[in-house]
Amino acid sequence: MSKKGTRKHASGGPTMADLAQLAGVSKITVSRALGDSPLVNPQTRERIQTLAREHGYKLNISARNLRLRRSHTVAVIVEMRPSVDRTMFDPYPLLLLGGISQELTAAGYSVLLTTRQGAGAAAVRAADGLILLGQGAHQDAVRRFDKLGLPMVVWGAPSISDAHVVVGSDNRLGGALVARQFIALGRRRPVFVGNPSHPEIFERLDGFVDALALRGIKPLLMRRDEFTVDSGMDAVHSLHERKVGFDAIFACNDLLAMGAIRATLDLGRSVPADVSVVGYDDMPLSASFLPPLSSVRQDWQEGGMLLARKVLALIDGEPAGSESLPVSLIVRAT
Amino acid sequence: MSKKGTRKHASGGPTMADLAQLAGVSKITVSRALGDSPLVNPQTRERIQTLAREHGYKLNISARNLRLRRSHTVAVIVEMRPSVDRTMFDPYPLLLLGGISQELTAAGYSVLLTTRQGAGAAAVRAADGLILLGQGAHQDAVRRFDKLGLPMVVWGAPSISDAHVVVGSDNRLGGALVARQFIALGRRRPVFVGNPSHPEIFERLDGFVDALALRGIKPLLMRRDEFTVDSGMDAVHSLHERKVGFDAIFACNDLLAMGAIRATLDLGRSVPADVSVVGYDDMPLSASFLPPLSSVRQDWQEGGMLLARKVLALIDGEPAGSESLPVSLIVRAT
DNA sequence: CGGTATCAAGTTACCGATAACATTTCTTTT
């Protein structure tokens, strides 16, 4: 209050102009020095950088963004309402977010998190790029955001009709791996349990069917809309009631698989002696399920990182195509 | 290219200046009109707003933030590395995020998501407020962010020593509810399984102990660092080996509880006839566990919303204190 | 009818950083 110039700014520390004055140079030189531009004398640069550190200088992002006409921000739009028919479940989306965040932060970008509801906000439109998670079943949502004209990457299953970049794990491969496992075990009457109207689930089924077809085997499809233990039990009981024979079950989710196993055991049949069961997602609990559940595992974190790299590429004007990540079958006791 | 003025801006739509010209008024009038300021004639306002809509006008946030010296952003710092000793597990943090996001978006704020690693970024310091999630075990982290001098709210257990605002679910109540349940069931030798060095877990234990003490019961503490099924089994086996009698188990997590139940059954004792077991978190699977697991449930989404409301209050200079959310005991078969 | 209150809109001056162009200073070349 008393001395003029002691504290020029109410909130926030010194600006480039302040540093410039301190260093006896002009603003632009400070800007260059802090940006490691080769245009400034190394000594000057050093001096200014030290000064900046000492005085706790903080770059004003809004100012820079305004000037550069970009936000250095990628909006991530997540479906966060938990629901029974969610494919993205449990800790996984968080791992995806972790991968995304890690990669974007490393590249100097920020992650703006929104739900579909809040995605109309100005901040989202101001983003340099867009990542869509968990919108698999909402093609309309994808199209809606596509209209924003921002570089966009979607997590899910690639579809021929859509033009945007899709990153996902290789669901076809997942299905195929399970099929091969069943074949190796000599299974002849496999069942697929799940809801193939989700593009990702459909891919799993598709890969499964194709790989089995090579051996002339045609699996049975038990459509289940809910991805829960109960639903899995239900599926098996329903098979039993209809007196349909089966010796292998591929559930498109671990909970379904657990339910299927439980029901199978209830019916007096043995797992895995009589019936093989494989789930999907390899959730933490699966390994300690009784019996330990075999499952297909996807690398969510890596997926997140890949998503991030793709948007960054698009933002930089580089070409980027859809890509699938490998999955692995974890064989345990079922 | 050909006609001058047709497309003034390479990227991005019209600015306020453009609208001003179109409407034959000055920039500031446009600004006022769009901000619903009473300083403009209602008709003019209407006219300008319509014009803005027609031309797809988008407010430039960076410009506004620069001028207003605030970012309208709250940074959420999450611990995303999954690890065995994590209290915040599974879908829950996502629900927390959902609550936060919903509330902040509604208030016109953006959610900036970062990990602890990326939290040094300029964008974080530029935030108007801070929410810390999953840092319970890292008091140093809390202090580190406290230094930024931003309005800050932490998820976890309130501690007397700390001055910042803490929001969490009422872990003491959770412990007490379980204790009362055990008392009602006539249990006399309860065991607590978990790692009380986490503040939140400690509160659960504390509430548990205090409520039991009213009946002169003193529980046994089985310290377990890992929150897994195996660890839960281990705990019970270890009790058995040491020939310690017990008739009730309060596990501070559902996975531990499941392990404890399994081990108890393995030892030939019945749940719940011989031993009562209660878990914590009420994960989706718990209801369909065999036997269906009793568990303490917290409302994560509401927690997120409360966190958000607290930071907003702090940002607006209103006072805000720590607060705990009620929890409920879901009694099932154990 | 002069003078003040009220309403509507305009002027000017920033917020803090940076690109494009300009200038100065030193080094090198023939």
Added chain:
DNA sequence: AAAAGAAATGTTATCGGTAACTTGATACCG
């Protein structure tokens, strides 16, 4: 030693909003 080139720094203008202060017009008052 004059011209040309390279290196280091400065000037000016601008990104798109908005607050503070001013101006102009109309209404109201005794």
